[in-house]
Amino acid sequence: MTCQELSELFELYALGALEAEERAEIEAHLARGCETCAAALANALTVNTGILSLADDYPPPKHLKRRVLHAIGARDQGWGWGWVWALGGAVALAVAVWLGVQERQRTAELADARQTLLQVSGERDRLTAALQFLSDPQTVPASFGKGQTAPPRGYVFLHPQMGVLLIASNLPPAGEGKTYEMWVIPKGGAPRPAGLFQAEGTRAVHILNGPLDPATIGMVAVTIEPAAGSATPTMPILIAAPVGT
Amino acid sequence: MRVFVQRAAMLILKLLPLGLAYGILQVGLRFAGDEDLARRLQARDARAMADLYDRYGRMAYSLILRVVRDSATAEDLTQETFLRVWNRVQSFDAAKGALGAWVLAVARNRAIDHVRSTTGRMQAGAIGFDTLDNPKYFSVSGTDALSIDRVRRLKSAFEKLTPQQRQVIEMAYYEGLSQSEMAEKLRQPLGTVKTWTRSALQILRNELAGVAIA
Ligand SMILES: [Zn+2]
Numbered sequence: 001m002t003c004q005e006l007s008e009l010f011e012l013y014a015l016g017a018l019e020a021e022e023r024a025e026i027e028a029h030l031a032r033g034c035e036t037c038a039a040a041l042a043n044a045l046t047v048n049t050g051i052l053s054l055a056d057d058y059p060p061p062k063h064l065k066r067r068v069l070h071a072i073g074a075r076d077q078g079w080g081w082g083w084v085w086a087l088g089g090a091v092a093l094a095v096a097v098w099l100g101v102q103e104r105q106r107t108a109e110l111a112d113a114r115q116t117l118l119q120v121s122g123e124r125d126r127l128t129a130a131l132q133f134l135s136d137p138q139t140v141p142a143s144f145g146k147g148q149t150a151p152p153r154g155y156v157f158l159h160p161q162m163g164v165l166l167i168a169s170n171l172p173p174a175g176e177g178k179t180y181e182m183w184v185i186p187k188g189g190a191p192r193p194a195g196l197f198q199a200e201g202t203r204a205v206h207i208l209n210g211p212l213d214p215a216t217i218g219m220v221a222v223t224i225e226p227a228a229g230s231a232t233p234t235m236p237i238l239i240a241a242p243v244g245t
Numbered sequence: 246m247r248v249f250v251q252r253a254a255m256l257i258l259k260l261l262p263l264g265l266a267y268g269i270l271q272v273g274l275r276f277a278g279d280e281d282l283a284r285r286l287q288a289r290d291a292r293a294m295a296d297l298y299d300r301y302g303r304m305a306y307s308l309i310l311r312v313v314r315d316s317a318t319a320e321d322l323t324q325e326t327f328l329r330v331w332n333r334v335q336s337f338d339a340a341k342g343a344l345g346a347w348v349l350a351v352a353r354n355r356a357i358d359h360v361r362s363t364t365g366r367m368q369a370g371a372i373g374f375d376t377l378d379n380p381k382y383f384s385v386s387g388t389d390a391l392s393i394d395r396v397r398r399l400k401s402a403f404e405k406l407t408p409q410q411r412q413v414i415e416m417a418y419y420e421g422l423s424q425s426e427m428a429e430k431l432r433q434p435l436g437t438v439k440t441w442t443r444s445a446l447q448i449l450r451n452e453l454a455g456v457a458i459a
Contacts, residue, residue, distance in 0.1 A: 011446050012424070014350075016377045017417045019425060045383065047450050049346040050399045051418055052353055053304055055311035064306065064320050065298050068327045072294055 001025060003036045010037075010044030144241035152222070156241040158214040164194060166206040166220065168239060171199045174224050181225040182206055183233050187218035194220070196229045217243045283339035286331065294331060301345055302327070305352035312356035312419050322359055326352045329378075337380035347383035354378045357421035395453060402452035410445035413438060 006026055012018050013026050030037055144154060154168035166182055174180055179198060183191040197206035222239035223230075282300070285293035305326050310319040329351050337347065354377050403411065416422040416430070424442060428435040 008443055008446070011450075012417060012442065014377065014382065015417055016354075016421065017423045019423060043450070043454075045343060045346050045350075047446070047453055048418070049343070049349055050396055050453055051403070051414065051449060052308055052349045053396055054400050054403055055308045055419070057303070058307045058310050060302055060306035060323060061316075061320065064323060065295070065302060067320070068298050068302070068324050069291070069294055071324050071328045072291060072331045 001029075003029075003034060003040075006037055007040035007044075010041045011047050014041070014044055014048055144239050152239050154239070156220045156243070158212065158217060158220070158243060160213060161211050162207075163210045163212060164208040164220060166197075166204070166222070166239075168199075168206075168222065169203045171202045171204060172224075172238070173202075174199065177227050178224050179227050179229065180204065180206075180238070181223055181229050181233070182208060183221040183223065184208065184212065184217055185219040185221060186216050189218075191221065191233050193229060193231065196225070214243060219243060279344040280339050283334065283337055283342065283344050286334045287337070287339065294327065297330070297344075297348070298327060301348040304345075305348055308349060308352050309356040312353065313360060318359065319356075322355045323352070326355050329355065333380050337383065342380065342383050344383075347378065347380055350383065351378040353418070354421075357419075361421065395455075399449060399452055402449055406445050406448065407441075409441045410448075413441045414445050414449075417442065 006029055009018060009022060009026060013023060018026070030041065144152070144156065152168050152171045154166065154170075156167075157165040159165075164182070164184060171180070179196045181196050182194040184194045185191045194208040195206060197204055220239075220241045220243060221233065221237050223233040223235070223237055225234055279300075282293055282296055286297065302323065306319055306323045309322045309326070310316060313319055313322065326348065330348055337344070403414070406414070412431070413427055416427050417424075422430065424438050425435055427433075427442075428438045431438065
Protein backbone atom coordinates (compact mmCIF):
# COMPACT_ATOMS: atom_id res chain seq x y z
CA MET A 1 0.00 0.00 0.00
CA THR A 2 1.08 3.57 -0.57
CA CYS A 3 1.42 6.08 2.27
CA GLN A 4 -1.88 7.59 1.14
CA GLU A 5 -3.66 4.23 1.29
CA LEU A 6 -2.10 3.40 4.63
CA SER A 7 -3.02 6.73 6.14
CA GLU A 8 -6.70 6.02 5.52
CA LEU A 9 -6.41 3.06 7.87
CA PHE A 10 -4.71 4.71 10.83
CA GLU A 11 -7.88 5.42 12.78
CA LEU A 12 -8.91 1.79 12.53
CA TYR A 13 -5.37 0.70 13.26
CA ALA A 14 -5.33 2.68 16.51
CA LEU A 15 -8.72 1.20 17.40
CA GLY A 16 -7.52 -2.34 16.82
CA ALA A 17 -10.16 -2.77 14.12
CA LEU A 18 -7.87 -3.98 11.32
CA GLU A 19 -7.12 -7.53 10.28
CA ALA A 20 -3.76 -8.97 11.21
CA GLU A 21 -2.17 -8.51 7.76
CA GLU A 22 -3.10 -4.85 7.46
CA ARG A 23 -1.93 -4.23 10.98
CA ALA A 24 1.38 -5.91 10.30
CA GLU A 25 1.91 -3.89 7.15
CA ILE A 26 1.27 -0.63 8.97
CA GLU A 27 3.56 -1.54 11.83
CA ALA A 28 6.36 -2.49 9.47
CA HIS A 29 5.92 0.75 7.57
CA LEU A 30 5.86 2.92 10.69
CA ALA A 31 8.90 1.10 12.02
CA ARG A 32 10.83 2.35 8.99
CA GLY A 33 10.28 5.87 10.28
CA CYS A 34 8.05 7.32 7.55
CA GLU A 35 7.42 10.89 8.66
CA THR A 36 4.36 11.39 6.49
CA CYS A 37 2.71 8.43 8.09
CA ALA A 38 3.79 9.41 11.60
CA ALA A 39 2.01 12.74 11.10
CA ALA A 40 -1.02 10.98 9.65
CA LEU A 41 -1.10 8.66 12.67
CA ALA A 42 -1.05 11.61 15.04
CA ASN A 43 -3.94 13.09 13.11
CA ALA A 44 -5.80 9.79 13.29
CA LEU A 45 -5.44 9.82 17.07
CA THR A 46 -7.00 13.27 17.09
CA VAL A 47 -9.86 12.03 14.93
CA ASN A 48 -10.39 9.04 17.22
CA THR A 49 -10.37 11.21 20.30
CA GLY A 50 -12.89 13.53 18.68
CA ILE A 51 -15.22 10.69 17.75
CA LEU A 52 -14.90 9.08 21.18
CA SER A 53 -15.80 12.39 22.77
CA LEU A 54 -19.12 12.40 20.93
CA ALA A 55 -20.60 9.89 23.37
CA ASP A 56 -23.60 11.42 25.12
CA ASP A 57 -22.52 13.40 28.12
CA TYR A 58 -23.43 11.98 31.52
CA PRO A 59 -22.11 13.44 34.75
CA PRO A 60 -20.51 10.74 36.88
CA PRO A 61 -21.78 10.37 40.45
CA LYS A 62 -20.01 12.61 42.93
CA HIS A 63 -18.48 9.76 44.90
CA LEU A 64 -16.64 8.44 41.87
CA LYS A 65 -13.84 10.95 42.24
CA ARG A 66 -13.24 9.82 45.82
CA ARG A 67 -13.19 6.22 44.63
CA VAL A 68 -10.67 6.99 41.92
CA LEU A 69 -8.40 8.84 44.33
CA HIS A 70 -8.81 6.17 46.94
CA ALA A 71 -7.69 3.59 44.38
CA ILE A 72 -4.31 5.27 44.07
CA GLY A 73 -4.05 5.82 47.80
CA ALA A 74 -4.84 9.51 47.71
CA ARG A 75 -7.77 11.41 49.04
CA ASP A 76 -9.84 14.09 47.43
CA GLN A 77 -8.18 17.34 48.31
CA GLY A 78 -10.85 19.39 46.78
CA TRP A 79 -9.98 21.68 43.96
CA GLY A 80 -8.14 20.65 40.84
CA TRP A 81 -5.43 22.71 39.27
CA GLY A 82 -7.69 23.63 36.41
CA TRP A 83 -9.87 25.45 38.88
CA VAL A 84 -7.22 27.86 40.00
CA TRP A 85 -8.34 30.71 37.82
CA ALA A 86 -11.96 30.04 38.50
CA LEU A 87 -11.07 29.93 42.16
CA GLY A 88 -9.10 33.15 41.95
CA GLY A 89 -12.05 34.81 40.33
CA ALA A 90 -14.42 33.35 42.89
CA VAL A 91 -12.28 34.53 45.77
CA ALA A 92 -11.99 37.98 44.28
CA LEU A 93 -15.71 38.09 43.74
CA ALA A 94 -16.30 36.90 47.26
CA VAL A 95 -14.07 39.67 48.54
CA ALA A 96 -16.11 42.16 46.58
CA VAL A 97 -19.45 40.76 47.63
CA TRP A 98 -18.33 40.24 51.18
CA LEU A 99 -17.32 43.78 51.68
CA GLY A 100 -20.59 44.86 50.27
CA VAL A 101 -19.07 47.49 48.03
CA GLN A 102 -20.99 50.05 50.00
CA GLU A 103 -18.93 53.04 48.98
CA ARG A 104 -17.73 53.93 45.56
CA GLN A 105 -14.28 54.84 46.80
CA ARG A 106 -13.75 51.26 47.84
CA THR A 107 -13.69 50.11 44.25
CA ALA A 108 -10.00 50.81 43.81
CA GLU A 109 -9.13 48.87 46.93
CA LEU A 110 -11.22 45.94 45.89
CA ALA A 111 -9.62 45.92 42.49
CA ASP A 112 -6.35 45.86 44.35
CA ALA A 113 -7.34 42.89 46.49
CA ARG A 114 -8.55 41.12 43.41
CA GLN A 115 -5.28 41.84 41.60
CA THR A 116 -3.38 40.57 44.58
CA LEU A 117 -5.22 37.29 44.57
CA LEU A 118 -4.77 36.81 40.87
CA GLN A 119 -1.07 37.66 41.07
CA VAL A 120 -0.35 35.16 43.80
CA SER A 121 -2.78 32.53 42.66
CA GLY A 122 0.05 30.18 41.74
CA GLU A 123 -0.52 28.25 44.91
CA ARG A 124 -3.80 26.49 44.85
CA ASP A 125 -3.70 25.54 48.48
CA ARG A 126 -3.59 29.12 49.59
CA LEU A 127 -6.39 30.02 47.26
CA THR A 128 -8.50 27.13 48.39
CA ALA A 129 -7.89 28.12 51.98
CA ALA A 130 -8.71 31.72 51.13
CA LEU A 131 -11.94 30.59 49.55
CA GLN A 132 -12.85 28.60 52.63
CA PHE A 133 -12.24 31.66 54.72
CA LEU A 134 -14.38 33.86 52.62
CA SER A 135 -17.24 31.43 52.26
CA ASP A 136 -17.67 30.75 55.95
CA PRO A 137 -20.17 32.86 57.87
CA GLN A 138 -18.01 32.71 61.01
CA THR A 139 -15.26 34.68 59.34
CA VAL A 140 -14.62 38.15 60.76
CA PRO A 141 -13.20 40.70 58.31
CA ALA A 142 -10.98 43.70 58.97
CA SER A 143 -9.17 46.09 56.67
CA PHE A 144 -6.11 48.27 56.97
CA GLY A 145 -4.18 50.98 55.22
CA LYS A 146 -7.05 53.28 54.38
CA GLY A 147 -6.39 56.98 54.56
CA GLN A 148 -2.60 56.77 54.55
CA THR A 149 -0.65 58.12 51.65
CA ALA A 150 1.27 55.14 50.28
CA PRO A 151 0.69 52.44 52.81
CA PRO A 152 0.34 48.71 52.45
CA ARG A 153 -3.32 48.00 51.89
CA GLY A 154 -5.48 44.98 52.18
CA TYR A 155 -7.71 42.82 54.26
CA VAL A 156 -7.48 40.44 57.16
CA PHE A 157 -10.00 37.69 57.81
CA LEU A 158 -10.24 35.74 61.04
CA HIS A 159 -11.97 32.46 61.52
CA PRO A 160 -12.43 30.48 64.75
CA GLN A 161 -11.17 27.20 63.26
CA MET A 162 -9.19 28.18 60.19
CA GLY A 163 -7.13 31.00 61.62
CA VAL A 164 -6.09 34.18 59.87
CA LEU A 165 -6.03 35.10 56.19
CA LEU A 166 -4.09 38.18 55.15
CA ILE A 167 -4.33 39.73 51.69
CA ALA A 168 -1.93 42.64 51.30
CA SER A 169 -0.76 44.88 48.51
CA ASN A 170 1.52 47.85 48.16
CA LEU A 171 4.06 46.27 50.50
CA PRO A 172 7.50 47.93 50.65
CA PRO A 173 10.39 45.58 49.80
CA ALA A 174 11.43 43.50 52.81
CA GLY A 175 15.07 43.94 51.84
CA GLU A 176 18.01 41.57 51.61
CA GLY A 177 17.92 38.75 54.16
CA LYS A 178 14.60 39.97 55.55
CA THR A 179 11.10 38.64 55.54
CA TYR A 180 7.61 39.68 56.50
CA GLU A 181 6.20 38.39 59.73
CA MET A 182 2.57 38.46 60.77
CA TRP A 183 1.51 38.97 64.36
CA VAL A 184 -1.73 38.28 66.12
CA ILE A 185 -2.22 40.62 69.02
CA PRO A 186 -4.82 39.62 71.64
CA LYS A 187 -6.79 42.36 73.32
CA GLY A 188 -4.60 43.56 76.16
CA GLY A 189 -1.93 40.95 75.36
CA ALA A 190 1.48 40.67 73.76
CA PRO A 191 1.92 40.04 70.02
CA ARG A 192 2.12 36.38 69.08
CA PRO A 193 4.18 35.35 66.02
CA ALA A 194 1.79 34.30 63.24
CA GLY A 195 4.06 33.10 60.49
CA LEU A 196 6.64 34.35 58.00
CA PHE A 197 5.80 35.08 54.40
CA GLN A 198 7.24 36.51 51.22
CA ALA A 199 5.71 38.99 48.85
CA GLU A 200 5.36 38.53 45.13
CA GLY A 201 6.27 41.96 43.93
CA THR A 202 4.43 44.17 46.36
CA ARG A 203 1.64 41.72 47.02
CA ALA A 204 1.18 38.83 49.41
CA VAL A 205 -1.36 36.35 50.63
CA HIS A 206 -0.59 34.71 53.94
CA ILE A 207 -2.52 32.24 56.05
CA LEU A 208 -2.01 31.26 59.65
CA ASN A 209 -3.72 27.95 60.23
CA GLY A 210 -5.20 27.03 63.55
CA PRO A 211 -8.07 27.86 65.85
CA LEU A 212 -8.44 31.23 67.51
CA ASP A 213 -11.24 33.26 68.98
CA PRO A 214 -11.71 36.37 66.83
CA ALA A 215 -13.48 38.09 69.72
CA THR A 216 -10.29 38.02 71.79
CA ILE A 217 -8.08 39.42 69.03
CA GLY A 218 -7.45 43.13 69.04
CA MET A 219 -5.21 43.48 66.04
CA VAL A 220 -3.35 41.71 63.28
CA ALA A 221 -0.01 43.26 62.39
CA VAL A 222 2.88 42.79 59.99
CA THR A 223 6.50 43.78 60.44
CA ILE A 224 9.75 43.22 58.58
CA GLU A 225 12.04 40.81 60.39
CA PRO A 226 15.29 38.90 59.84
CA ALA A 227 14.85 35.88 57.57
CA ALA A 228 14.55 33.49 60.51
CA GLY A 229 11.78 35.54 62.05
CA SER A 230 11.58 37.11 65.52
CA ALA A 231 9.84 36.36 68.78
CA THR A 232 8.76 39.95 69.22
CA PRO A 233 7.97 42.47 66.49
CA THR A 234 10.64 44.86 65.26
CA MET A 235 9.43 48.41 64.82
CA PRO A 236 8.02 49.99 62.75
CA ILE A 237 4.77 48.16 62.31
CA LEU A 238 4.06 47.91 58.61
CA ILE A 239 0.46 46.84 58.81
CA ALA A 240 -1.88 47.24 61.73
CA ALA A 241 -5.37 45.93 61.18
CA PRO A 242 -7.72 46.46 64.12
CA VAL A 243 -10.14 43.59 64.48
CA GLY A 244 -13.75 43.78 65.49
CA THR A 245 -14.16 47.52 65.31
CA MET B 246 -26.96 43.43 55.63
CA ARG B 247 -23.94 41.39 56.65
CA VAL B 248 -25.94 38.17 56.59
CA PHE B 249 -27.37 38.95 53.20
CA VAL B 250 -23.95 39.69 51.79
CA GLN B 251 -22.56 36.47 53.20
CA ARG B 252 -25.40 34.44 51.76
CA ALA B 253 -24.91 36.07 48.39
CA ALA B 254 -21.19 35.38 48.52
CA MET B 255 -21.76 31.75 49.34
CA LEU B 256 -24.30 31.35 46.61
CA ILE B 257 -21.98 32.84 44.05
CA LEU B 258 -19.13 30.67 45.28
CA LYS B 259 -21.26 27.61 44.85
CA LEU B 260 -22.47 28.49 41.39
CA LEU B 261 -19.51 30.14 39.77
CA PRO B 262 -16.83 27.47 40.02
CA LEU B 263 -19.28 24.81 38.90
CA GLY B 264 -20.19 26.72 35.79
CA LEU B 265 -16.61 27.58 35.03
CA ALA B 266 -15.39 24.08 35.71
CA TYR B 267 -17.90 22.66 33.33
CA GLY B 268 -16.73 25.16 30.75
CA ILE B 269 -13.15 24.18 31.35
CA LEU B 270 -14.06 20.53 31.05
CA GLN B 271 -15.75 21.06 27.76
CA VAL B 272 -13.36 23.46 26.17
CA GLY B 273 -10.70 21.14 24.96
CA LEU B 274 -9.41 17.63 24.95
CA ARG B 275 -5.87 18.73 25.14
CA PHE B 276 -5.17 21.44 27.63
CA ALA B 277 -2.26 23.74 27.68
CA GLY B 278 -1.61 22.40 31.15
CA ASP B 279 -1.55 18.75 30.16
CA GLU B 280 2.19 18.60 29.86
CA ASP B 281 2.58 19.93 33.37
CA LEU B 282 -0.15 17.61 34.59
CA ALA B 283 1.57 14.58 33.06
CA ARG B 284 4.82 15.53 34.75
CA ARG B 285 3.13 15.86 38.10
CA LEU B 286 1.55 12.45 37.63
CA GLN B 287 4.96 11.05 36.81
CA ALA B 288 6.27 12.64 40.00
CA ARG B 289 3.54 10.68 41.86
CA ASP B 290 1.73 13.80 42.93
CA ALA B 291 -1.59 12.46 44.13
CA ARG B 292 -3.22 15.84 43.69
CA ALA B 293 -2.41 15.68 40.00
CA MET B 294 -4.69 12.68 39.91
CA ALA B 295 -7.54 14.81 41.23
CA ASP B 296 -6.80 17.31 38.49
CA LEU B 297 -6.70 14.60 35.87
CA TYR B 298 -10.05 13.36 37.03
CA ASP B 299 -11.48 16.87 36.98
CA ARG B 300 -10.39 17.25 33.38
CA TYR B 301 -11.24 13.90 31.92
CA GLY B 302 -13.36 11.99 34.44
CA ARG B 303 -16.66 13.08 33.02
CA MET B 304 -15.66 12.35 29.45
CA ALA B 305 -14.19 8.97 30.34
CA TYR B 306 -17.27 8.01 32.34
CA SER B 307 -19.65 9.08 29.56
CA LEU B 308 -17.67 7.12 27.00
CA ILE B 309 -17.54 3.99 29.15
CA LEU B 310 -21.23 4.26 29.90
CA ARG B 311 -21.90 4.45 26.17
CA VAL B 312 -20.04 1.16 25.69
CA VAL B 313 -21.22 -0.85 28.70
CA ARG B 314 -24.66 0.76 29.18
CA ASP B 315 -24.65 0.19 32.92
CA SER B 316 -23.76 2.89 35.41
CA ALA B 317 -22.36 0.65 38.16
CA THR B 318 -20.07 -1.07 35.66
CA ALA B 319 -19.13 2.31 34.21
CA GLU B 320 -18.03 3.46 37.67
CA ASP B 321 -15.85 0.40 38.15
CA LEU B 322 -14.29 0.80 34.74
CA THR B 323 -13.71 4.53 35.19
CA GLN B 324 -11.82 3.75 38.37
CA GLU B 325 -9.80 1.09 36.52
CA THR B 326 -9.11 3.56 33.74
CA PHE B 327 -7.58 6.15 36.03
CA LEU B 328 -5.67 3.54 37.98
CA ARG B 329 -4.25 2.24 34.72
CA VAL B 330 -3.21 5.71 33.64
CA TRP B 331 -1.61 6.30 37.04
CA ASN B 332 0.30 3.02 36.82
CA ARG B 333 1.53 3.51 33.28
CA VAL B 334 2.14 7.23 33.09
CA GLN B 335 5.92 6.77 33.36
CA SER B 336 5.98 5.55 29.76
CA PHE B 337 4.02 8.57 28.59
CA ASP B 338 5.93 11.33 26.86
CA ALA B 339 4.79 14.41 28.73
CA ALA B 340 6.28 16.84 26.22
CA LYS B 341 4.80 15.33 23.09
CA GLY B 342 1.92 13.23 24.23
CA ALA B 343 -1.78 13.88 24.18
CA LEU B 344 -2.94 13.06 27.68
CA GLY B 345 -6.66 13.39 26.97
CA ALA B 346 -6.44 11.19 23.88
CA TRP B 347 -4.67 8.57 25.94
CA VAL B 348 -7.15 8.67 28.83
CA LEU B 349 -10.08 8.31 26.43
CA ALA B 350 -8.37 5.43 24.62
CA VAL B 351 -7.74 3.65 27.91
CA ALA B 352 -11.38 4.21 28.89
CA ARG B 353 -12.67 2.90 25.59
CA ASN B 354 -10.44 -0.14 25.60
CA ARG B 355 -11.20 -1.04 29.21
CA ALA B 356 -14.90 -0.85 28.43
CA ILE B 357 -14.67 -2.93 25.27
CA ASP B 358 -12.45 -5.48 26.99
CA HIS B 359 -15.06 -5.75 29.70
CA VAL B 360 -17.91 -6.28 27.27
CA ARG B 361 -15.87 -8.83 25.37
CA SER B 362 -14.94 -10.79 28.44
CA THR B 363 -18.48 -10.89 29.79
CA THR B 364 -20.02 -11.89 26.47
CA GLY B 365 -17.22 -14.33 25.73
CA ARG B 366 -16.83 -12.71 22.36
CA MET B 367 -13.07 -12.94 22.19
CA GLN B 368 -12.19 -14.59 18.96
CA ALA B 369 -8.88 -16.24 18.28
CA GLY B 370 -6.24 -13.89 16.95
CA ALA B 371 -8.08 -10.80 18.17
CA ILE B 372 -5.80 -8.05 19.22
CA GLY B 373 -5.71 -7.59 22.97
CA PHE B 374 -7.20 -4.20 23.64
CA ASP B 375 -4.78 -3.64 26.46
CA THR B 376 -1.98 -3.32 23.92
CA LEU B 377 -3.80 -0.52 22.15
CA ASP B 378 -3.57 2.01 24.92
CA ASN B 379 0.14 1.69 25.39
CA PRO B 380 1.12 5.24 26.32
CA LYS B 381 3.83 5.12 23.68
CA TYR B 382 1.17 5.28 20.98
CA PHE B 383 -0.02 8.55 22.43
CA SER B 384 3.42 10.05 22.71
CA VAL B 385 3.51 11.26 19.15
CA SER B 386 3.70 14.95 18.55
CA GLY B 387 1.13 16.48 16.29
CA THR B 388 -1.99 15.24 18.01
CA ASP B 389 -4.07 18.27 18.00
CA ALA B 390 -6.11 20.34 20.35
CA LEU B 391 -9.81 19.80 19.93
CA SER B 392 -11.79 22.87 20.71
CA ILE B 393 -15.42 22.63 21.66
CA ASP B 394 -16.17 24.23 18.34
CA ARG B 395 -14.40 21.51 16.40
CA VAL B 396 -16.09 18.81 18.43
CA ARG B 397 -19.43 20.43 17.74
CA ARG B 398 -18.73 20.47 14.02
CA LEU B 399 -17.63 16.87 14.22
CA LYS B 400 -20.89 15.97 15.90
CA SER B 401 -22.97 17.63 13.21
CA ALA B 402 -20.87 15.91 10.53
CA PHE B 403 -21.43 12.61 12.31
CA GLU B 404 -25.15 13.18 12.31
CA LYS B 405 -25.09 13.74 8.56
CA LEU B 406 -23.52 10.37 7.83
CA THR B 407 -25.67 7.71 6.21
CA PRO B 408 -27.15 5.15 8.62
CA GLN B 409 -24.70 2.54 7.33
CA GLN B 410 -21.74 4.86 7.83
CA ARG B 411 -22.87 5.71 11.34
CA GLN B 412 -23.37 2.10 12.17
CA VAL B 413 -19.90 0.97 11.16
CA ILE B 414 -18.32 3.89 13.02
CA GLU B 415 -20.24 3.01 16.16
CA MET B 416 -19.30 -0.64 15.80
CA ALA B 417 -15.64 0.20 15.42
CA TYR B 418 -15.45 2.81 18.17
CA TYR B 419 -17.92 1.61 20.80
CA GLU B 420 -18.08 -2.12 20.16
CA GLY B 421 -14.50 -2.73 19.15
CA LEU B 422 -15.41 -4.78 16.10
CA SER B 423 -12.94 -5.39 13.32
CA GLN B 424 -14.07 -4.83 9.77
CA SER B 425 -14.53 -8.55 9.13
CA GLU B 426 -16.55 -8.89 12.35
CA MET B 427 -18.74 -6.03 11.17
CA ALA B 428 -19.19 -7.67 7.77
CA GLU B 429 -20.27 -10.86 9.46
CA LYS B 430 -22.64 -9.13 11.84
CA LEU B 431 -24.18 -6.95 9.15
CA ARG B 432 -24.22 -9.78 6.59
CA GLN B 433 -22.48 -7.58 4.09
CA PRO B 434 -19.44 -8.19 1.92
CA LEU B 435 -16.20 -7.10 3.59
CA GLY B 436 -15.54 -4.73 0.68
CA THR B 437 -18.83 -2.93 1.34
CA VAL B 438 -18.07 -2.51 5.03
CA LYS B 439 -14.63 -1.19 4.17
CA THR B 440 -16.13 1.33 1.77
CA TRP B 441 -18.63 2.57 4.36
CA THR B 442 -15.95 2.89 6.99
CA ARG B 443 -13.45 4.58 4.74
CA SER B 444 -15.95 7.14 3.44
CA ALA B 445 -17.29 7.88 6.90
CA LEU B 446 -13.82 8.42 8.30
CA GLN B 447 -12.92 10.60 5.34
CA ILE B 448 -15.86 12.88 6.08
CA LEU B 449 -15.08 13.10 9.80
CA ARG B 450 -11.36 13.57 9.18
CA ASN B 451 -12.04 16.42 6.75
CA GLU B 452 -14.47 18.02 9.13
CA LEU B 453 -11.86 18.06 11.88
CA ALA B 454 -9.25 19.38 9.49
CA GLY B 455 -11.63 22.17 8.54
CA VAL B 456 -11.81 21.02 4.93
CA ALA B 457 -15.11 21.62 3.18
CA ILE B 458 -16.75 18.40 2.14
CA ALA B 459 -17.14 18.25 -1.62
ZN1 LIG C 1 4.38 6.37 4.91
